Amino acid sequence: MALVRASQYFLPTWKEDPAEAELPSHKLMLRAGMIRKLAAGIYIYLPLARRVLHKIENIIREEMNAIGGLEITMPVLHPAELWAETGRLQDFGPILGRLRDRAGREMVLGPTHEEVITDLARREIRSWRQLPLVFYQIQTKFRDEPRPRGGLIRAREFTMKDGYSFHESKADLDRFYREIYQAYLNIFHRCALDVVVVEADPGLMGGSESHEFMLPSPYGEDSFIQCESGDYAANLEGAISVKDADPPEPLLPLQEVATPNCYTIEAVAKFLGVPTRKTAKAVFYKAGEELVFVVIRGDLEVNEAKLARALGRTDFRPALEEEIKEIGAVPGYASPIGISRDGVKVVVDDSILKARNLVAGANEEGFHLRNVNFPRDFTADIVADVAMAKEGDPCPRCGAPLRIQRAIELGHIFKLGTKYSEAMGATFLDRMGKSRPLIMGCYGIGVGRLLAAVIEAHHDEAGIIWPANLAPFQVIVSVLDPKQVLLLSLGERLAQALAEAGLEVLLDERDQSAGEKFHDAKLLGIPLLVVVGPRAVGQNQVELERRRDGEKRVVEAKPELVVSKVMELLQGA
RNA sequence: CGGAGAGUAGCGCAGUCUGGUUAGCGCGCAUGGUUCGGGACCAUGAGGUCGGCGGUUCGAAUCCGCCCUCUCCGACCA
Numbered sequence: 001m002a003l004v005r006a007s008q009y010f011l012p013t014w015k016e017d018p019a020e021a022e023l024p025s026h027k028l029m030l031r032a033g034m035i036r037k038l039a040a041g042i043y044i045y046l047p048l049a050r051r052v053l054h055k056i057e058n059i060i061r062e063e064m065n066a067i068g069g070l071e072i073t074m075p076v077l078h079p080a081e082l083w084a085e086t087g088r089l090q091d092f093g094p095i096l097g098r099l100r101d102r103a104g105r106e107m108v109l110g111p112t113h114e115e116v117i118t119d120l121a122r123r124e125i126r127s128w129r130q131l132p133l134v135f136y137q138i139q140t141k142f143r144d145e146p147r148p149r150g151g152l153i154r155a156r157e158f159t160m161k162d163g164y165s166f167h168e169s170k171a172d173l174d175r176f177y178r179e180i181y182q183a184y185l186n187i188f189h190r191c192a193l194d195v196v197v198v199e200a201d202p203g204l205m206g207g208s209e210s211h212e213f214m215l216p217s218p219y220g221e222d223s224f225i226q227c228e229s230g231d232y233a234a235n236l237e238g239a240i241s242v243k244d245a246d247p248p249e250p251l252l253p254l255q256e257v258a259t260p261n262c263y264t265i266e267a268v269a270k271f272l273g274v275p276t277r278k279t280a281k282a283v284f285y286k287a288g289e290e291l292v293f294v295v296i297r298g299d300l301e302v303n304e305a306k307l308a309r310a311l312g313r314t315d316f317r318p319a320l321e322e323e324i325k326e327i328g329a330v331p332g333y334a335s336p337i338g339i340s341r342d343g344v345k346v347v348v349d350d351s352i353l354k355a356r357n358l359v360a361g362a363n364e365e366g367f368h369l370r371n372v373n374f375p376r377d378f379t380a381d382i383v384a385d386v387a388m389a390k391e392g393d394p395c396p397r398c399g400a401p402l403r404i405q406r407a408i409e410l411g412h413i414f415k416l417g418t419k420y421s422e423a424m425g426a427t428f429l430d431r432m433g434k435s436r437p438l439i440m441g442c443y444g445i446g447v448g449r450l451l452a453a454v455i456e457a458h459h460d461e462a463g464i465i466w467p468a469n470l471a472p473f474q475v476i477v478s479v480l481d482p483k484q485v486l487l488l489s490l491g492e493r494l495a496q497a498l499a500e501a502g503l504e505v506l507l508d509e510r511d512q513s514a515g516e517k518f519h520d521a522k523l524l525g526i527p528l529l530v531v532v533g534p535r536a537v538g539q540n541q542v543e544l545e546r547r548r549d550g551e552k553r554v555v556e557a558k559p560e561l562v563v564s565k566v567m568e569l570l571q572g573a
Numbered sequence: 574c575g576g577a578g579a580g581u582a583g584c585g586c587a588g589u590c591u592g593g594u595u596a597g598c599g600c601g602c603a604u605g606g607u608u609c610g611g612g613a614c615c616a617u618g619a620g621g622u623c624g625g626c627g628g629u630u631c632g633a634a635u636c637c638g639c640c641c642u643c644u645c646c647g648a649c650c651a
Contacts, residue, residue, distance in 0.1 A: 015600070015612060016585055020644060040643065088651090095650080112651060146574075146649055154650085210651090221650085414651075442651080481609050514610045522611095533610055543610095 003499040004473065006508040010047050013520050023219045025455035026151030028464050032523050041148025041156030048524070049451065051472035051504075053159070056450055057138050059190045059469075060161050063183040067176070069134045069163060074116045076140055080106035082115045086423045091314075097142045109142035114420050114442060117164040121438055122426035128168040131428065131438075132176060136163035138447060152452040153408060154221050163443040168430060173415055173439050177209065180443050184213055184411050187445065191454055192467040195410060198224045201238030201305055213411035213445075215453045220406040227395035227402055236404070237305035239389035240396045243297070245354035246277070252357050252371040259368045263332035265298040268368055272359055275299070280352060280360040280372055282334040284319035287311060291319060291327055291344045295336055295380075296387055297351035297358075303388040310347060310384035328363060335360035335369065336378040348380035349387050408453050409446070416440040464525025465547055468573045473506040475566055476526040478517045480533035482509040490557060491532040494542065497559035498530075498566060522547065527573035528566055532557075548573050 012033040020037070021027040029035045034049035045053065061071065080098065083089035089096070089108070097109030110116065117135060125133065141160045148156050163180070167173040181197075188195045193215050200210040212235055214224050226233040234240065262268040269276045279298030284291060285307070292311065294302055308314045324331050328339045336346050337360065352358075352374045360372040374380070393402045421427065421437035430436050458465045468474055475498050479491035488509060495507040506526060508517050514533065521529045531543040537557060544553040544562075546569050555565045 012583095014584065019579085019585070022645070037643090092651090114651080143650085147647090149645080412651075416651095444651080483609085511609095513608090513613055515612045518611045520612085531610080535610060 002473075002504040003495050004504075004506050006506055006510050009506070011520065011524070012046070013523055015519075021151060023150045023153060023452075023456070024459055025153065025219075025452040028455055028459055028523070029151060029452070032464060032525070035152065041145060041154070043152065043155060043157075043448075048472050052454075052466070052470055053447065053451060055470050056191060056447060056454075057161075060138065060187055060445060060447070063187045063190075064134075064136050064161070064163060067134070067179045067183050068132075069136045071137065072135050073137050073139055074110070074113050074120075076110055076142070077107050078110050078116055080108050082119055083108055086115055086420060088115070095143050095145065097144050111141055111143040112160075112444070113137070113139075113162055114164070114416075114440075115424070118420040118424045118426050118438075118440070121166055121421070122424055125166060125426070125428050125438060128428055128430050131166055131168045132172055134163060134165040134176070136161060136443075150219060150221065150452075152448040153219070155448060158449065159447040161445040161447055165441045165443070167439040167441070168428065168436075170417075170439060173417075173441050177413065177415055177441060180413055180441070181211065184413065184443075184445070188213060188215075188410065188450075191450060191470065193410070193450075193453060193457055196224070196226065196233055196405075196407070198226070198233040198235050199238060200235045200412065201309075208417065209415045211413050212409050213413075214405075214407035215410055215457065216405050216407045217453070217456050218406055219456060220408045222409045223404055223406050225389050225391075225402045225404050227398060228400045229395070229398050232395050232397045232402070234389075236389065237303065239402075241300075241385060241387050241389035242394045242396050242399075243300070243351040243354070243387065244394060246356065248354075249356045251373050251376060254372065254377060255370040256362055256367055257370055258366060259333075260366045262368070268359060269298065272368070272370075274359055278355070278358055280335065280355075280358040282329070282336070282361060284324050284329075284334075285316040286319045286323055287313055287316035287345075289343060291323060292316060292347060293327075293329070293336055293339075293344055294347045294349065294386060295352055295360075295374075295378075296349040297355055300349065300351055300387040301390075302349075302386055306384070306388075307347065307386045310382055310386055311345070330361065330363045330365055333361035333363060333365055333367060335363060335372065337369065337372065338363050345381045346379070347382045347384065347386060348374060350383060350385050351387055353383065408449060408456065410450050410453055411443075411445040413443045414441060416442055459525070462519070463523035466525040466527060468527045468570055471504075471525065471527050473504045473526050474570060475503050475528045475530060476506045476508055476521050476524070477530040477532060478508040478521060480514045480517065480531065482511055484534065487532055487534065487537060490537060490542075494530060494532065494557070494559055494562050497563050501563045501567070503566070503570075528569055530562065530566065544569055546573055 014031045017027050018030045034046055036044045099107050101107055138161045142157050145156050148154050165176050195213045195215050198212050198214055200212040224235050225239045259268055259271050262271050265276050265279050265281050276298040281296050281298045283294040283302050321331050327344050357371040360369050362369045391404045395402055418437040426438045427435045455464055477491050477495040479487050482488045495505045499505045527547050529545040536543050540557050541554050542557045555561050
């Protein structure tokens, strides 16, 4: 039986918006007494938040268990050597929280657990007969993010459900991937969230396929691109861009033109009176010893995630002016024509393929070339799509315009393949007795972020509006003047009856003004309010008020009647 | 890491430009009383290293320097 007395509980609510919060979910969680900040991006979860988190976590558990997931708990502290094995000790960089134990051993605070689970797998999994195996945990992660923001939306210390699956074949991973995809939809649906599933960039996680589960929100920390007709949605990092081409035109001869003080595409285009899409832009990166020379249509931007894929490396940075000059290119007037190709990798975006008679730099201060054409005038080491998709671009599937949406990334699932198992030697004997690396997938949900997202999706000016299945309490029984013994005892009886009927009940018998109690009830977002006040009780009645729509009922103050009416109203909450 | 802003009582803020009684206001908190249907009222009271350190000055919340913390924008973000 679940009956909590407010006077003995911890409800540190605030009347005013805190100065430090910007997002509705952040403000409301502070105001409702759910969280308190310890340091930037590091929060204490108070009792009210814990109640909701338990429900969210249990939904996740049920759905994970239903597809064969086995719950485990892995350590927060990992030996750094494990991370060195996969190279991620380096790759994660300063995001990785690091420390030494008393013996001087390097340790890391786990930002994720591929290394640990793969270590477990290589010790324990020997035969295909043990497969498939799906482990998951709901546990604290630490990432020393450069910029935490928005309360629980992007914290440094946060709770994550992370799952890892091991398979004997790609086909079995594919099968399980479809199951977990559906399980994720179930989880978010049960949390009353309308998520959009977007194709994501598997990037350097390796593997073939990856999806993100996004909740569209103006306060999102992420964005994705979506086709109006709904047949394509992708993370911006991986979004395929279709480049509309101009109609073909005859190739004209190269022609040098003076363009004084035109150091930017906009300036050149304006000076020569051509649209920016009729220019070729040069963008430079330094990757190790190599200078990467990207040629892209002037109206487009380079997508560095796509460039990383085209190059097969991520260790590059924008080049310095001196580095550009070293190869004979002139910053502001650069083009791939007439430069030294020694130690230079020319990457041509596919937007250049169909473009004709472009304006490009002449590698001479104050001059550009007209009528530059690929591949007539220069060659490429790599031709690839390295452009950032943008608002209004045609959808790669149906051609309808694409729109950019801000969103909260709630979940991310990956087909990892053998990246970790190979790096760490996690192998098994297959049906033919042959040793092969385990085939893996990994699957994350930001639990705290999910909690915040539920509030983002379900609140109004007065406070939170919990979906009934996530609410910390389903009913709040508010005794307006608890010093009147009759009112208090009636409130107690009703609360008891409701609790015995299986509901979680908060009995607000605090000696506070009616207004405060009404406001708190709304702020806390409890689906149903039972008002035990002198006015109605005088006529042997109590009032019910539904949080979601303000729907009110008056009921005779008999426990059975109140219970049945509460149940009825909760159906619509 | 770049840009912007902020740090004064538990919360929200004024005071700082132009140095000068005992550092204020609202809310909250404690005690007593009056109230009791949509954030009541009266009285009394507690609560402050004015983010820290250093400097200037007869005198610093206020001026100067360094540092710390927090927020927002950007970069970044399996």
